[in-house]
Amino acid sequence: MNNFDVLLEKGRNFHGEVCPGIVIGTRIAMAGMKELGMNPGERNRDLMVYVEIDRCMADAVQAVTGITMGHRTLKYKDYGKFAATFLDLSTGKAVRVSAAENKREPPKPGEKNDNNRPDMKKMVEALSKVPEEELLLIEEVKVDIGEHDIPGFPKFKTHCEECGDRVLDRREVIVDGRTLCKACAEGSYYQKI
Template identity: 25%
Template structure:
């Protein structure tokens, strides 16, 4: 079953991200699932917790209106291809984890060619093969049934708290205003994280 998002909207999403790629396709399909599962009436206030910072996050921001700036997109740097979505009205949530088998063995064929490209040692044949494999993977990601693409876990709790406006404190070292929750105490002084890291020798 192909992606149900209109092609025109997908093209707009690609333009927002800057290019079309397999990673963006994963985010498009995750957004598709979230909208179908949690936003059936169109009135959901969606929150996304992403466990990766890869290309697909742009698709989720564009298609679901979950953004870092609004506080309803939260990045947890776990390095997993996983996205949790919540409806803030009801607390209902779902976690999507990309199934390894969704990529088949395409990655194994693509990886050595990508390494050669990054090292500047790729031949024209390598580059053409890599482009064909990326297109093949992207097509697969955009056409697989969602239940074959993602392992799905229903979430009964874990809805993040709404974003809060916190006080700003002045860093004693650089003098810059810093959100209170991002300051550190060192030697009796309030420091921003970069200044704290510069003084704390164990980091």
């Protein structure tokens, strides 16, 4: 097995299957780490990654890189894009790797299955073999990371004056002079029953 196959298998094991998103995510993670001079086979304590979608690609990036939300090295930005930014915390160097959608052609008529949907097996095979420069766009970027976003123990804690919950890392909101959590200030995604 080559390095890609080993890393793709990590993505498969983490996600539960290999699909086009796992292939692209694996390729994105490999490219981002290569650009930073990091090895996916080693723990990279200085690596932080921002993923821009909450789909299969993000699982592959997490599996290949070893970054996690719990270690505060995986950040999620809800942009709906097959892209991730890789940041070396020790040097500040960062690269954004995205799927070069404008370079890819839609599936040809023969590449669809009986349900008139793209043939996933053929897509996985094709995405695994396409040259990196045709599949990915790699750009050097600058990431401004605040002191309350870096890994490590919380530097600031407070409590919401409405619900009493503890709020870490400067995620509180001040409304009319009151310290509130975002759920109380902006509305929550859940309702208590």
